[in-house]
Amino acid sequence: MSTNPESQPDDILLTVDGLKASYDESLILRGVDMVVPRNSVVALLGRNGVGKTTLLRSIMGLIPRTEGHIEFAGERIEEMRSDRRARLGLGYVPQGRDIFPNLTVGENLEVSLSIAGKAGKERLDQVYDLFPVIKAMLGRKGGVLSGGQQQQLAIGRALLTNPKLLILDEPTEGIQPSIIDQIEDAIHALKKEGDLSIILVEQYLDFAKAASDTFYILNRGCVVQKGESEALSPEIISEHLTV
Numbered sequence: 001m002s003t004n005p006e007s008q009p010d011d012i013l014l015t016v017d018g019l020k021a022s023y024d025e026s027l028i029l030r031g032v033d034m035v036v037p038r039n040s041v042v043a044l045l046g047r048n049g050v051g052k053t054t055l056l057r058s059i060m061g062l063i064p065r066t067e068g069h070i071e072f073a074g075e076r077i078e079e080m081r082s083d084r085r086a087r088l089g090l091g092y093v094p095q096g097r098d099i100f101p102n103l104t105v106g107e108n109l110e111v112s113l114s115i116a117g118k119a120g121k122e123r124l125d126q127v128y129d130l131f132p133v134i135k136a137m138l139g140r141k142g143g144v145l146s147g148g149q150q151q152q153l154a155i156g157r158a159l160l161t162n163p164k165l166l167i168l169d170e171p172t173e174g175i176q177p178s179i180i181d182q183i184e185d186a187i188h189a190l191k192k193e194g195d196l197s198i199i200l201v202e203q204y205l206d207f208a209k210a211a212s213d214t215f216y217i218l219n220r221g222c223v224v225q226k227g228e229s230e231a232l233s234p235e236i237i238s239e240h241l242t243v
């Protein structure tokens with residue numbers, strides 16, 4: 001591992017530079033460049049199968065990188081194991097609700113707290129404020145919660161690890177509108193507190209636009225468009241995102 005703070009400005013949290021990644025023989029990411037400023041929300045958009053989840057998994061170190069660099073908070077991380085990346089402050093909520101269905105809500109939170117220690121306990125009240133349903137359902141088994149409640153639990157659990165960067169892969173997929181609104185409110189509230197950036201993969205464009213500062217659109221493993229989220233126009237959407 002090399003540390004090279006000069007190459008990353010202070011206001012940048014994550015830099016992805018020329019990242020390539022493959023599954024077996026097929027190259028999925030073909031040289032992705034992406035920047036996540038500190039205290040900002042970046043929407044990662046693109047049609048099904050273009051490589052969004054693969055990019056997130058590469059950032060987390062869950063699939064091997066073939067080429068390129070990833071720098072996080074001034075440290076090069078592309079050779080690091082995923083557990084070290086998590087400890088450095090990368091929090092990941094995978095696509096689909098990745099909670100423990102046979103543990104209670106409280107036990108699901110305990111798993112994160114056991115990793116995060118004291119800092120996580122300090123964050124517990126914030127998680128209860130953001131998602132009151134978590135507190136109301138502490139004794140229930142995770143598996144009996146609705147899809148939206150499980151998503152809130154998954155996000156809450158990731159927050160307990162005190163991430164600097166929270167990575168959310170399609171948090172609104174298959175969720176009812178009232179819970180989508182709560183997740184959007186949570187993103188705004190987290191941003192207001194400062195010291196947290198978010199990468200948000202999202203198919204629901206109104207949500208993505210409202211919740212993010214900047215956007216990247218992937219197509220076939222390349223960034224084909226990026227900019228301020230305010231500038232996400234119907235033309236851009238129909239060119240790159242509508243099926």
Ligand SMILES: Nc1ncnc2c1ncn2[C@@H]1O[C@H](COP(=O)(O)OP(=O)(O)OP(=O)(O)O)[C@@H](O)[C@H]1O
Pocket residue numbers: 023024028046047048049050051052053054055095
């Ligand atoms: N474990 C895997 N092994 C082999 N190929 C895979 C694997 N996971 C994904 N792929 C392939 O990699 C490509 C990118 O998949 P990825 O899941 O990153 O897309 P995505 O943009 O997240 O799509 P979606 O919007 O449907 O979630 C697809 O062609 C997919 O079939």
Ligand SMILES: [Mg+2]
Pocket residue numbers: 052053054095169
């Ligand atoms: Mg995906």
